[in-house]
Amino acid sequence: xxxxxxxxxxxxxxxxxxxxxxxxxxxxxxxxxxxxxxxxxxxxxxxxxxxxxxxxxxxxxxxxxxxxxxxxxxxxxxxxxxxxxxxxxxxxxxxxxxxxxxxxxxxxxxxxxxxxxxxxxxxxxxxxxxxxxxxxxxxxxxxxxxxxxxxxxxxxxxxxxxxxxxxxxxxxxxxxxxxxxxxxxxxxxxxxxxxxxxxxxxxxxxxxxxxxxxxxxxxxxxxxxxxxxxxxxxxxxxxxxxxxxxxxxxxxxxxxxxxxxxxxxxxxxxxxxxxxxxxxx
Amino acid sequence: xxxxxxxxxxxxxxxxxxxxxxxxxxxxxxxxxxxxxxxxxxxxxxxxxxxxxxxxxxxxxxxxxxxxxxxxxxxxxxxxxxxxxxxxxxxxxxxxxxxxxxxxxxxxxxxxxxxxxxxxxxxxxxxxxxxxxxxxxxxxxxxxxxxxxxxxxxxxxxxxxxxxxxxxxxxxxxxxxxxxxxxxxxxxxxxxxxxxxxxxxxxxxxxxxxxxxxxxxxxxxxxxxxxxxxxxxxxxxxxxxxxxxxxxxxxxxxxxxxxxxxxxx
Numbered sequence: 001x002x003x004x005x006x007x008x009x010x011x012x013x014x015x016x017x018x019x020x021x022x023x024x025x026x027x028x029x030x031x032x033x034x035x036x037x038x039x040x041x042x043x044x045x046x047x048x049x050x051x052x053x054x055x056x057x058x059x060x061x062x063x064x065x066x067x068x069x070x071x072x073x074x075x076x077x078x079x080x081x082x083x084x085x086x087x088x089x090x091x092x093x094x095x096x097x098x099x100x101x102x103x104x105x106x107x108x109x110x111x112x113x114x115x116x117x118x119x120x121x122x123x124x125x126x127x128x129x130x131x132x133x134x135x136x137x138x139x140x141x142x143x144x145x146x147x148x149x150x151x152x153x154x155x156x157x158x159x160x161x162x163x164x165x166x167x168x169x170x171x172x173x174x175x176x177x178x179x180x181x182x183x184x185x186x187x188x189x190x191x192x193x194x195x196x197x198x199x200x201x202x203x204x205x206x207x208x209x210x211x212x213x214x215x216x217x218x219x220x221x222x223x224x225x226x227x228x229x230x231x232x233x234x235x236x237x238x239x240x241x242x243x244x245x246x247x248x249x250x251x252x253x254x255x256x257x258x259x260x261x262x263x264x265x266x267x268x269x270x271x272x273x274x275x276x277x278x279x280x281x
Numbered sequence: 282x283x284x285x286x287x288x289x290x291x292x293x294x295x296x297x298x299x300x301x302x303x304x305x306x307x308x309x310x311x312x313x314x315x316x317x318x319x320x321x322x323x324x325x326x327x328x329x330x331x332x333x334x335x336x337x338x339x340x341x342x343x344x345x346x347x348x349x350x351x352x353x354x355x356x357x358x359x360x361x362x363x364x365x366x367x368x369x370x371x372x373x374x375x376x377x378x379x380x381x382x383x384x385x386x387x388x389x390x391x392x393x394x395x396x397x398x399x400x401x402x403x404x405x406x407x408x409x410x411x412x413x414x415x416x417x418x419x420x421x422x423x424x425x426x427x428x429x430x431x432x433x434x435x436x437x438x439x440x441x442x443x444x445x446x447x448x449x450x451x452x453x454x455x456x457x458x459x460x461x462x463x464x465x466x467x468x469x470x471x472x473x474x475x476x477x478x479x480x481x482x483x484x485x486x487x488x489x490x491x492x493x494x495x496x497x498x499x500x501x502x503x504x505x506x507x508x509x510x511x512x513x514x515x516x517x518x519x520x521x522x523x524x525x526x527x528x529x530x531x532x533x534x535x536x537x538x539x540x541x542x543x544x545x546x
Contacts, residue, residue: 043366044402045431048477068365074286081365106289110362111296112332113325118307122285150324151317152309153288219320254331 006093007061009034009207011245012273013266014063015259016252022052024259029059032266034095036063036249043084053092063096063207063249064089065176070110071130071144072103072117086138096207096247098143098176099134101127101164116149119158124166131171143176143206144168148184148222160185161199168204175200178209179239180251183232184220193235197242205243210236210269211251225255228265236269240276248273283307296322297361329357329370336371337394339449340387343458352378368402371395386463389442396434396472397479406430406474406528417533423502424536427495432474433529435493441468443481469493473527482527487511488520500536 012033017025019041024030035056042049056062069081089097102114117123135142146164158166164175177200186193210233212226228236228250240246250265283291283303291303295318305314330353334341341349352374360373375391409417417425440463448458469489471482484492491504508515524530 040366040368043368046405047400047402047432047474049402051477068367070365072285074289078365084366103289104365106286106293108363109293109297110364111293111325112328112362112365112367113321115292115321118285118288120285126285150320151314152311154307154309216320221320221324 006095009061009063009095009247011247013248013250013269014060015250015262015266017053017056018253018256019049020256021259021262022048026052026055030259030263032060032263033270034061034063034247036065036096036251039064039066039085039088039097040068042088057092062092062094063098063247064092064094065145066097066099067114068104068110068112069099069134070103070105071099071134072101072115072123072127073105074103074126075105075108077130077133082134082137089138089140096143096176097138097140098145098207100145100147101167102147114147116147116151116153118153118156119160119163120155121158124158124163124170128167128170131167131173135171135173141173143174145176145178145209146181147178148181148188150188150219150221152189159196159199161196165199165201165204168201174206175204176207176209177205177239177243177246178211178251179235180209180211180213180224180228180232181222183229183235184213184222187220194238197235197239200243202243205246208236208239208243208246208248209251210248210265223255224251224253227261228268233268233272237272240272241279245273245276296325326354326357329353329362332367333371333374336398337374337391339394339446340390342449343390343445343455344387345455355381371398385439386442386445389438389440390446392436392438393442393446393470393472393481396436397481400432400434400472400474401479403431403474406432406531408528409525409530409532413533416535417501420533420535421502422505423500425501426498426534426536427501427524428531428534429496429529430531433524433527434472435489435496436470436472437489437493438468438470439465441466441483443468443470443483446481471523471527471529473529475527480527482523484523487515488523491520492524 010033014034014036015032017035017037042053066085100114103117104111104113104115131142144167167173168175182193182196185191210228211224212228213220214223214225248269250262252262288307291307294300295304301315301318308314330350333353333356356374356377359377362370372395375388375395378388378391444461445458448461467486469484469486471484473480473482491508495504505517508517
């Protein structure tokens, strides 16, 4: 049973919903336009998480951002996982559902991390077939997010942005564009982030993620444990002018700060979005 | 170039077994392959350590980061993840600690915390309806058995582990918690949920034995007999009130005869 009809997510900033902030949010709902959460955190049959999510859903449009479907795996799609996702989506009617362009399991063993695919014709066929299977079952379109990678496959001839564009074209999915991931990959592998963004189909981008990273030796790691870095804010300004205003999420998963810090970051994103709206007028 | 399936298998072998040959052959030959694999191993391992820390916060607090990290990495080797849903990932930790001959306090804390973890997200329980209560009160107790909600678990321990568990919920240092007296004392607990929060409620040992027998399908009459035999003047109403207060009873069954059972739930 759904709690209400899906509420559209406006082209404004939202924040990631984490259990650490439940109490604060319920006591004083923060001034953000929407919230996003991981559906896997609500796979339990009952209890406080589902009840709290119902209360939050009554106040905010919601987006579900999956982390465990292992879309790129060559194992069959986990039907139990898929059924749980559908039950949750049917109950909460999120405006967006999304997953990652990655894999996290093989031969029944899960690594529960976002692992990179080689960008080949075989991967493209495989991923598009899987997205089609999931979208058909869920009876709703998905957004697919670009991930960070910390390795380079030798045989990966299709540029990531072209791979995503072709995935959109073939499967009808949309794109969740993570600008922190674009920046981290660009720094780690000496790539041009604007070249990547320029090859992404404008109309396919329906949501943007912003987050912080940490340094590990010479590498940047996408930890979601820091404020958005100035370089990523700059990339965001460019992206908003290029793609137009889009719902934008402040993602923070580790080293969680007080809720007010997330709200401040969301306000900063809103200021950039507002500037773009004003220019358009 | 290996097919996608082979490549994923090669990556898996590298992460799990440390056999890097196949996966590094598929990676860019720029000298970074082993460093990348090491980074992924670290990230993956840290994720699983973090999941166990969230599932077993008191155990983690008691033993500290160092010991817990070793334990969590050992756990990963014995019980790798088999799902994209991590809720059940830590379920084997109490048994693993037992097999490793860990100190009894750690085994007991792990059992208690796993019960708390399950109860937190168990299916919601509704209080007994007036009809159900009426049926329970008016039926022959020798024909009544009770069903219990998933939100209520009965656990027993050879010492009062809940004192350490409770102390470490508050701002008590692990050293002070370890100094708590833990006499050898049969201890029964109900882990239940109230208003969404998990409660750990200590029971008198006789109460625990009676409730545990009820949860295994003993009739109300047989429990009343056991109670009277053990303690004259035993207040059975008090015991039932405890169960009703934590909304532990899901329904009652009234045995019609030897072969048929009517369920009111």
